[in-house]
Amino acid sequence: MKPACNKDGQAAYGALTGRRVAWMLGLAALLFVVALLSLAMGSSAAGLRDVLRTGLDGVIFWELRVPRVIMGLLVGSGLAVGGAATQAVLRNPLASPFTLGVASGAGFGAALGIVLAGATVKWAVAGGAFTFALVTVLFILAVARMKSATPETLVLAGVAVMFLFSAGTSLLQFLGTEQQIQSIVFWSFGNLTRAAWTDILIAAGMILPALPALFLRAWDLNLLLAGDEMAASLGVRVDRLRLTALLLAALMTAGAICFTGVIGFIGLVGPHLARLMVGGDHRFLLPTSALCGALLVLVSDSLGRTFFAPHMVPIGIVTAFLGVPFFFALLLRRKREFW
Amino acid sequence: MLKASDLFYSYPGRPVLQGVSLTLSPGEVVAVLGPNGTGKSTLLRCLAGALTPQGQIELSGRALGAVPPVERARLLAFVPQHVPARLPMTVFEAVLLGRRPYLSWRPRPQDLEATWESLSILGLAELAHREFSEISGGQRQKVALARALAQNSRLLIMDEPTSSLDLRHQLEVMSLLCARAEEQGTGVVLAVHDLNLAARFASRALLLHQGRIFAEGPPEQVLTEDSIREVYGVDVLRMEAAAGAMYFPLAASSSPA
Helix, strand or coil, X not given: CHHHHHHHHHHHHHHHHHHHHHHHHHHHHHHHHHHHHHHHCCCCCCCHHHHHHHCCCHHHHHHHHHHHHHHHHHHHHHXXXXXXXXXXXXXXXXXXXXXXXXXXXXXXXXXXXXXXXXCCCHHHHHHHHHHHHHHHHHHHHHHHXXXXXXXXXXXXXXXXXXXXXXXXXXXXXXXXCHHHHHHHHHHHHCCCCCCCHHHHHHHHHHHCCHHHHHHCCHHHHHHHXXXXXXXXXXXXXXXXXXXXXHHHHHHHHXXXXXXXXXXXXXXXXXXXXXXXXXXXXXXXHHHHHHHHHHHHHHHHHHHHHHCCCCCCCCHHHHHHHHHHHHHHHHHHCCCCCCC | CEEEEEEEEEECCEEEEEEEEEEECCCCEEEEECCCCCCHHHHHHHHHCCCCCXXXXXXXXXXXXXXXXXXXXXXXXXXXXXXXXXXXXXXXXHHHHHHHHHCCCCCCHHHHHHHHHHHHHCCCHHHCCCEHHHCCHHHHHXXXXXXXXXXXXXXXXXXXXXXXXXXXXXXXXXXXXXHHHHHHCCEEEEECCCHHHHHHHCCEEEEEECCEEEEEECHHHHCXXXXXXXXXXXXXXXXXXXXXXXXXXXXXXXXXX
16 A cells, blocks of 8 residues: 555646646746737837848837846846745745845945946946945845844834835935936836946846856755755855845846836736746746746837837836835735735 | 763853763663653754764764765665644655655655655655645654654654654654664654653653753663652652553652752
8 A cells, every 4th residue: 555655746736837838838938929919019110020021120129128128137036036035034925135225226226226326327327226236235234143132123124124125216316417316216217218338238147147056055045944954954054144145136037127227016916926837846946937927028028118109107106006016915915824 | 873961052141961970872872861851852853963062973983974965875764853834745755855865866666665654654644645734743743753763873862752742653763763873773753741651661760850961771771750759849659561561740849859
């Protein structure tokens, strides 16, 4: 009897793995289609067929649409994977770069870069964003270490941080020149329209290396969910893992938003959608989060472009409208049943 | 295979362990006993490498701190007292985590087999593909045990492994641990509150009192009416039964220790 059981148990796990891989392939296919559609969408009349056939007339296609879609893919995957890693490390399903104020920190840093060095000095903007994302992460980590910290404490601390940094950003606007103000305001909306190839290179440089670095730690992140002591006894260097993962998440968040501005809730909604599809194993959760995040960004961007056409609503506004109800739904579910 | 000598450990402003020594040989089941706050959990955490005390701990002849974490995890499994109530994964996956010290990326057939085997031994096979967050507290505790068994280590360190279990499961788990010790030579150290369980199953008892060893040896010698009155501040009636000594608490003694 036992060998038969044995086979069943393992077969069931194999089937589970198969289903997860199928979800990922399906999502990847969907993402491919959505990316093509996004390439075809825009104020210029070129439709999908033209895009596929001719590659479109050079300038609009290569300087506007392609960068926009690539930036969308980068930003979406970066924010969502950063969110998934943050949730694991803080063992807090409400955590995300946005709800913890990391995005606001990055926003302030970018604004500071704009004021001090100018919007055209890309490295200053990206560096400022990363520095302040990092400062926020370290602060949140310190709060999380407090014994009495609950998931809600962290979110409230994030709100406080958000207020602080938005006040800081306002101050910079108050002090800045008209041109700087414009750049900063553009930032606060969250927008994919002005993605230039240099921006994409820098953002890719910050996001793409962090992805495999986190994927490789998938098992350790799984263990962390089972508790610090449990993880440590199974061979994980807990403090080092926590710090590394949070630094990578901060880097990705900064990379994702330093040129596009604040695009909220992708880091929260993306991982939760992914968890619904493939469960909590980070070997599947992290790549699926990347796919979900990229998909959410491209869809939100397309909605923003078409809903009030010919006006284009910046994507940050769209994701906020989509994300806030989701966040509420999470909060209203009973405590500790977030995942 | 585990040798701790003269351990001292303090939390800020509060000394806990004050010179505790313990040796564990293969096949032994050692019960660590004592009232709340006397240092049982602290001692187990030190032995598992979760805390670093003053004093020396040797694991298979090497200083515990010098053993790389993954290698240590293959030699020694630890079940903490508290495990999270929620995990976004199935019971099977929660136990599979115990195979981490042997895994690179994809679980191999032998990992799945070990996982399934420890689930079956603990009677969790039916629950294997349920969500971890849906099962009961006692079942969660058994999942933590199954994880430790799947880890396939030579040493098991468990902090009150039976605290959420009903009578029947307490007996089953304790028999299981003893069988492991006997058949595979696994060394087991566990903190317990239940004197009857300790008397019946442990090959050795370690009675802690205010951070020091009050008595150590075969359970029937360590757990006397006098030592229990002194350490726990409780008058007990001790009766000899076929399965070992039985203890019936009578009343808190008039002069607590």
